[in-house]
Amino acid sequence: MVNQDEYGNLFGKWQIGEDTWCITNRWQNFIYLLIGEEKAMLIDTGSGEGNLRDFVENITDKPIMVVNTHGHFDHTGGNSCWPDAWMKKEAVEYAKEPFSPLHQEWFESKPYPDYQIHELSDGEIIDLGGRKVEVIAIGAHSEGSIALLDYNLRALFTGDEIESGQVLWFVRDRPLPVKEIAAIHKRNMEKLLTYRKKYDWIWPSHNGVPLLPDPYLEDYIALDQQIIDGVAKVAENTGGLGFPTETQKAGGPFAEYGNLTRAEYRRASVIYSEEGYEYRRKK
Template sequence: MNEWFTIEKIDEGTFAISEYKHWEQTHCYLLIGKEKALLIDTGLGISDIKSAVLNITDKPIQVITTHVHWDHIGGHKYFDNIAVYEKEKNWLCSKFPIPLQVVKANLMKESCFFPKDFNIDEYKIFRGNVNLVVNDMDIIDLGNRQIQIVHTPGHSPGHICLFEKEKGYLFSGDLIYKGTLDAFYPTTNPFDFMQSIRKVKKMAIQKIFPGHYNLNILVSIIDEIDKGFSELYETGKLKQGNGIYKFNNFSIHI
């Protein structure tokens, strides 16, 4: 049993695979259909997430990337079938936009009980081929489960959420969570982030599954984040370099 990951059952075919022992508290999600399984993100790459997945299902696995940041692609190295939004294919296949030393510094930012076989000196950012390039509104059919791609740029240019209309599940990546929403990197765009929040606000969402921190968040947080971005925009503050603005359940870093 892999002790690095915490596995939580959401329903009969949906599981959260979390890295609570790291300060980023990443969440990946395994969605199991009749024909195959979809793994949404692969976490930090600190431990072998595939071993955790294989303890849950023996179905063929398709990995889908919400966005190409180190804390969401670290475990891609364990899989053959990888999907990514077309705007970030090159980040995955050729050149990651953030230097390795910056990534390592973030990984080690706060102390935690890393697995005994983890060596930061050997850590590498995943680079490899993809078998599927997705676009906005595409559908991934797992056999009795259809998952829709929703392009939600802002945190990164090719950021996506995944929406299961039948259940009202939104897997939100780094668009929505309780914590600091980041739009301060050179590759981020605060205005696009605001527009993406408004885009998902129109959807019939029953439950949000975030990429980090608290799993139990209310759908009403979408309205709260929308109001936060709108307030900054209307007062002329929605510009990179302005700092961190704190709200009740989240902050916005621009």
């Protein structure tokens, strides 16, 4: 069972720095393992497929601290392999809400579905032993999003708030008008720029890693401003890498969010719902 999900797919891993691994599942969710002298930080846990704990414990024998970039279930599903997880306060509410009955099954088959959640705060520094990681609050895609800045590797892990495919803005726990989300996202990107001397690469959770920081931050800030000003270029088709149009049709996982729009500028792309459709909780 080690290294396989329920379909027989393998987890994959590759080393991206000293004592640092990127782990991925069949959906190419990128999970990161940062190994310090005292403990290791696991950034996100996938959707709960397979036995992530066994897989991780084959890489390191250090105690694992699970940290979630935000509370969406494709980042928290595997948390139930461990008794504790750390995340920002706003992520707690929806961190245990599976996207499907299959996710629920995976989640409940692990030893700690009632795992304890500990809250992280903006600016907090986590010491892994000879390796410090700073928590930077950047919630826009999701209210509880954080970036994690690894001083040693000079790497910034950004969850779903920056990526090469598209940043989804319609999956917030509490919907907002698109211009308000754009303003929040822009402030967050500018906040990451203030830390710019401390990292060389950005490592998102989906759709291609790593990203060169300056072009992406610059393009996302420009796109956010264009959306605020009502002049952003809208794509004819909402489909993209990791976000096929099939998923938006009736019966697909994104069909319930109403009419979606893709706005683009150079390397930046966001998808939003004009109707500000409320993210439907499963329970």
